[in-house]
Amino acid sequence: MSKKLVAYFSASKVTEKVANKIAEAAGADIYEIKPEIPYTTADLNWMDKKSRSSVEMSDKTIRPAIADKDANVEAYDEIILGFPIWWYVAPTIINTFLESYDFSGKKIVLFATSGGSGFGNTVSELQPSVPGADIVEGKLLNRADKQTIDKFVETL
Numbered sequence: 001m002s003k004k005l006v007a008y009f010s011a012s013k014v015t016e017k018v019a020n021k022i023a024e025a026a027g028a029d030i031y032e033i034k035p036e037i038p039y040t041t042a043d044l045n046w047m048d049k050k051s052r053s054s055v056e057m058s059d060k061t062i063r064p065a066i067a068d069k070d071a072n073v074e075a076y077d078e079i080i081l082g083f084p085i086w087w088y089v090a091p092t093i094i095n096t097f098l099e100s101y102d103f104s105g106k107k108i109v110l111f112a113t114s115g116g117s118g119f120g121n122t123v124s125e126l127q128p129s130v131p132g133a134d135i136v137e138g139k140l141l142n143r144a145d146k147q148t149i150d151k152f153v154e155t156l
Contacts, residue, residue, distance in 0.1 A: 003029075005030070005079050006023040007030075007033055007081050008082035009091060009094060011091075014113045021146065025149050026080065026156065028080065033093060033097045034068070035065065046086075046087075056092050056093075057086050057087040057091070063099065066100065073106070080138070081110050081111070085118070085120070085122070089120050103130045104133060105132060106134070108136065109136045110137055111139055114140055118140060119140070123136075123137050
């Protein structure tokens, strides 16, 4: 049986709730990807082209700093990685996380929450950040109940 880690970024606690349910169902450890500077409501205003999230997502080379780098990913075979979908892809802080560790030979299964869009180009945009890892598009888990979470975990 592989050792699993649920790693997640959640700017507004929505993804955090799903991540906790997945970790419980999978018997996995959990790790929160925390930005060095937390996002405010104003930062997340996608209607403001000058908001922090809008600026970050319009320049895919931006790598928001993370608060710590102690996820100990080398101890895990499989990483279940969650985040909200921003502008049809993962927020660039996910690239920061992936580029902070060596994921060679590991399987990374994605899950996301979204107000309305799907994964879009997420896998192809994240793959360059994790050479040697296998990234799998998992599932959108908006308002997922226990049964939905359990079915997702069974596919891992």
